[in-house]
Amino acid sequence: MFKNLILSLLMTNILFANTQEVNIYSHRHYDTDKQLYKMFEKKTGIKVNIVKATANELIKRLESEGKNSPADILITSDVARLYLAQSKGLLQKVDSKILEEIVPINLRHKDGYWFALTKRARVIVYNIDNVDPSTITTYDSLTKPEFKGKVLMRNSSNIYNQSLLASMIANFGKEKAKQWAQGMVDNFARNPRGNDIDQMKAVAAGLGDVAVVNTYYLGKLLSSRKFSEVAVGKKMGIVFPNQKTNGTHVNISGAGVVKYSQNKENAVKLIEFLVSNEAQSMFAQANYEYPINKNVEPAKVIKAWGTFKEDSLALDELGVYNERAVRIFNEVHWK
Numbered sequence: 001m002f003k004n005l006i007l008s009l010l011m012t013n014i015l016f017a018n019t020q021e022v023n024i025y026s027h028r029h030y031d032t033d034k035q036l037y038k039m040f041e042k043k044t045g046i047k048v049n050i051v052k053a054t055a056n057e058l059i060k061r062l063e064s065e066g067k068n069s070p071a072d073i074l075i076t077s078d079v080a081r082l083y084l085a086q087s088k089g090l091l092q093k094v095d096s097k098i099l100e101e102i103v104p105i106n107l108r109h110k111d112g113y114w115f116a117l118t119k120r121a122r123v124i125v126y127n128i129d130n131v132d133p134s135t136i137t138t139y140d141s142l143t144k145p146e147f148k149g150k151v152l153m154r155n156s157s158n159i160y161n162q163s164l165l166a167s168m169i170a171n172f173g174k175e176k177a178k179q180w181a182q183g184m185v186d187n188f189a190r191n192p193r194g195n196d197i198d199q200m201k202a203v204a205a206g207l208g209d210v211a212v213v214n215t216y217y218l219g220k221l222l223s224s225r226k227f228s229e230v231a232v233g234k235k236m237g238i239v240f241p242n243q244k245t246n247g248t249h250v251n252i253s254g255a256g257v258v259k260y261s262q263n264k265e266n267a268v269k270l271i272e273f274l275v276s277n278e279a280q281s282m283f284a285q286a287n288y289e290y291p292i293n294k295n296v297e298p299a300k301v302i303k304a305w306g307t308f309k310e311d312s313l314a315l316d317e318l319g320v321y322n323e324r325a326v327r328i329f330n331e332v333h334w335k
């Protein structure tokens with residue numbers, strides 16, 4: 001009898017140990033993340049399962065799964081999608097001293113619905129052989145006649161561009177934002193295609209002279225093992241726009257705990273791990289993003305660009321104006 005009791009207790013323990021898991025729906029597309037989840041598994045014994053898709057697909061999936069969703073955490077590479085998920089009631093509040101201490105107040109939802117994991121700036125790059133950088137001070141500079149046929153941009157379904165335009169709507173109004181988008185389209189070197197890296201490759205190849213890209217992509221090129229990619233990176237000059245006005249547009253990748261999470265404790269533990277010194281230095285050193293943890297420095301290649309004035313717009317605003325930004329892109333035929 002006593003033996004049986006011990007045995008069943010043991011079995012329960014084993015079962016419980018085996019069911020410790022956390023399920024992530026993620027739109028982040030970087031190898032670093034996989035390594036971080038492995039580190040977390042080793043440390044805690046909690047198994048990390050990942051479903052990867054675009055943020056829109058993941059949000060739709062969360063909506064249709066409702067209470068039956070296996071997801072515990074939603075991770076996106078843009079705050080506007082976290083905003084959308086929260087406004088659809090798909091996330092829940094998290095109360096964590098660790099997260100509140102580490103994540104600066106402007107980089108998390110005020111009630112704990114989401115927290116930034118990393119930060120990135122959307123900057124202007126130019127071909128150092130062809131462009132005098134003193135001609136570029138703002139995002140607006142790219143709409144000047146001298147850049148006609150020289151501007152390379154990815155398409156407008158890309159959330160990074162949508163959030164950049166949303167920041168302009170919030171800061172300067174929709175008319176000014178539309179003028180900018182129209183001015184950019186008028187100066188395009190080609191129809192938008194490819195990702196941020198492709199724009200820089202095109203700049204280096206002389207298909208155009210300027211592009212707008214996220215900082216970590218330039219960091220990746222400059223640190224690449226491929227000579228050809230380093231060569232592309234070295235052709236790029238970098239401008240942090242709007243330093244004399246509102247500051248350069250920044251965005252985050254971030255995480256929120258899903259409303260019907262079955263493993264909330266594990267989910268919070270994982271997010272806390274992702275903002276720890278250890279994980280943050282991986283984000284910084286291996287993916288060239290700006291850490292949000294002040295104890296951690298950016299990678300050398302990023303640090304070399306110096307500090308810059310960031311747009312202080314509340315990140316939620318990028319979500320608030322997302323739909324309007326998409327509408328403007330359609331109106332000006334930015335593909």
Ligand SMILES: [Fe+2]
Nearest residue numbers: 029077196214
């Ligand atoms: Fe990206």
